[in-house]
Amino acid sequence: VSGSARARLFRQMYPEPGGANGSNWLNRFLVTAILAAIATSILATEPELTNGAPGLFEGLEYFFGVIFLLEYCARLWTAAERPGDAGAWSKRLRYAVTPLAMVDLVVVIVSLSPLLFADATILRALRLFRLITIAKFGRFSRAFREIGEAMAERKYELAVTMALAGFLLLFGATALYLVEGDVQPEKFGSIPRALWWSIITLTTVGYGDVSPVTPLGKFLAAIIALAGIGMVAMPTGIMAAAFSEAMQEWREAHREDEPPDEG
């Protein structure tokens, strides 16, 4: 086996951030394959589709399994190109026990075994994030670090607003439990049941499976809704602001890093 071919493949699989082949054909193909495999897993859980085309989804699953097996083998083979003084097999073993490599292996085994069909969806989504992270390392790793820092900077706000939101959710649930507990025991007969109501109401989802029926319950629910919706939305608002700020900083930093031919 030519060391040069192995090195070229290694550079294709682990492109340098910001480099010319940052999103080369191999990574694009693998991202597409993972997205297609995720879509296949999602659709394969729907009986109306699998009944209509019995062998199709199984076939696609095996097809993607083979692609991911080849990818796994290629990553294992080219692991010898990783920087360091150790021998080729020592480097490969070290690669094989990294969490990312083990997730890859589990996905391959799951895909190629006829069992455990649907449960692979989330694993694949995680792999997708991993590929993006690898392909665009310089970009995204900084983005996530910035988000983490922005969150950490706001930890007191988050703690105070989450405590207030939690208190309000509990207060609403207790109030409705006391007022409507006897009238609708199935829905408000305990505080955990009433918490389902207060969470679904104060997030404004409002399914309507649980709602007060007595005048006093409606009066309390109306007051709690008017006063509480803004409070419960506050932690997510703070997180959104932190996220937005972090993305802006990251974008500005990112622009400076870019090679001039990309700008």
Next chain:
Amino acid sequence: VSGSARARLFRQMYPEPGGANGSNWLNRFLVTAILAAIATSILATEPELTNGAPGLFEGLEYFFGVIFLLEYCARLWTAAERPGDAGAWSKRLRYAVTPLAMVDLVVVIVSLSPLLFADATILRALRLFRLITIAKFGRFSRAFREIGEAMAERKYELAVTMALAGFLLLFGATALYLVEGDVQPEKFGSIPRALWWSIITLTTVGYGDVSPVTPLGKFLAAIIALAGIGMVAMPTGIMAAAFSEAMQEWREAHREDEPPDEG
């Protein structure tokens, strides 16, 4: 036919941006006619109205069809006034094959044919946008360009937040599919079905046609709702911020362009 009359009509149909006749009587009449034709198309789909006045909506449809036919002919005739060295008929042919002219022609044909009644609504709405664009070209074309630029500047934020929102929607759907799939197979029996639940929940629409019934399902749904609603709202928040920023820049630029008598 007097060239002078044709030139005057041309200037009426394609007023210069920011000019004195930027929204002249002809364009106002055509905008009003399109709005009235859209309203007619919308109301004509309602059987209770059409049964009450059988011939009215058909008559109005033909009436507007004739107006739009006259408009189309006028645009074709005055196309000879368009800048360029080509002959009058050559300019008209070139105009006739532009997408805008072809949409106009389709609308006229649809309006004057007794078939395909309701489906013309969206076509007309598109035409309305086109007329506004023509009449106020200088204003709106810059607004849309600014919006496009503001969006492009935020493409990484949009990509990251949309990926996170998509992952969360998929995660919620998979969790509820695993927990509630056996209890409510009609509603959570596959991931695509559960995705309907997670989208309607995390956008806070919450119809209530699909909601968890088991304690574990409700517990997971409550956690997902509290954590995910802010995340799913983030891409639209970023787009709204980009839009708002673009509109502000456009407004400031627009103010400078305006002739002093308009300020």
Next chain:
Amino acid sequence: VSGSARARLFRQMYPEPGGANGSNWLNRFLVTAILAAIATSILATEPELTNGAPGLFEGLEYFFGVIFLLEYCARLWTAAERPGDAGAWSKRLRYAVTPLAMVDLVVVIVSLSPLLFADATILRALRLFRLITIAKFGRFSRAFREIGEAMAERKYELAVTMALAGFLLLFGATALYLVEGDVQPEKFGSIPRALWWSIITLTTVGYGDVSPVTPLGKFLAAIIALAGIGMVAMPTGIMAAAFSEAMQEWREAHREDEPPDEG
């Protein structure tokens, strides 16, 4: 009748903005009376309450009617103190034909007639605003002027976002009308009916009385919800920003106007 008593009463009823008696006992009493009369009107529409206490609400209604009659007479009498060279009765006549005075008269007549009980609620709410406006003229009139100016400054944003929101509502309604019209004719059988769905969905109210049932309908509705909710919320977001900005400017201007003993 002493001119001095009339002048004192006039100053009580129309206190100067920012003055020492800006919210004197008379205005406070009248605001309280109007709020109590509104609450009475609201509660008087509830049969369970009126059946429980048959004469109570009628009595209260007459009681407030007499108070407002006295207020009307006092305003008419003290109208002679208004600035200007005209005679007392001429000033009173001019006051009586102002819109505010005519609303007052209508409320008195409605309150003291045994008919048209509930419909006075909105009229009274309007009167409340009027009293606040009078009592705190210097403060609120500037606030509303600032809001009006901030809105006017954003009229292009509002126009563009409302046009886009309207187009999206219409697009969603037409799409669901085409897909679900045959399956649920009662709910999606015409574009006006489908507009009810698209408005209730894209404002995230989501009653659940109307929702798609076919897979294609659900798919389209999910896409429209994810893409459209942010768009439909944009005009109100712009208005909220304008309002907030106007209030801030007003607050800052207000602080400067305040007598130092209030700061």
Next chain:
Amino acid sequence: VSGSARARLFRQMYPEPGGANGSNWLNRFLVTAILAAIATSILATEPELTNGAPGLFEGLEYFFGVIFLLEYCARLWTAAERPGDAGAWSKRLRYAVTPLAMVDLVVVIVSLSPLLFADATILRALRLFRLITIAKFGRFSRAFREIGEAMAERKYELAVTMALAGFLLLFGATALYLVEGDVQPEKFGSIPRALWWSIITLTTVGYGDVSPVTPLGKFLAAIIALAGIGMVAMPTGIMAAAFSEAMQEWREAHREDEPPDEG
């Protein structure tokens, strides 16, 4: 009894803000005990859990009751260490009549009596806030003071937006009462009933238990929803902005106060 041991316990129970033992083991244990007691109270209201483990929740309740009794006795005993010239028993009596101490006593009595099981939840949540306040006095007292100041600074905005929101809720309720009152007397037959609809609609909760069914009612409800949702969300938006601003100021002030080894 050794005065030194009492003084050490006092310092443990009331740590100085920003000090080294700001969140010592005793306070952490008490916070954990309160959280566990709250969770126990919540779960103890659910019959399916109490039926499954009959004695468990009662036992836990007595267990936490004894812990809180010991805490109460310790606070009473160490109250003698409070600053001031009065005697030990005089200081204890003064402590015992403070609201916080009386809440503590009520919680102990409630926990150790076999009655009134669930109603202690809110009391405990209040105690939790109290403990946090004591343990982190320097931090949180400033945060709440800043929030209070930020709210006070915006009292006019809050008054104007709440008045507008209240007017809109009342207007919507009256409109639907007039239009749908005869068709759905159970739901829109009085303004208080219609107010339930307008609050649940304009907060976008939208349970779906109450919604208009007539074309005119739906038309009005759609207009009211499009125009009113932004208005009703404005007071909470202003409060969120005030809160966010106050938290930012507090964070900046807090950072300066921190001992360097914490930064």
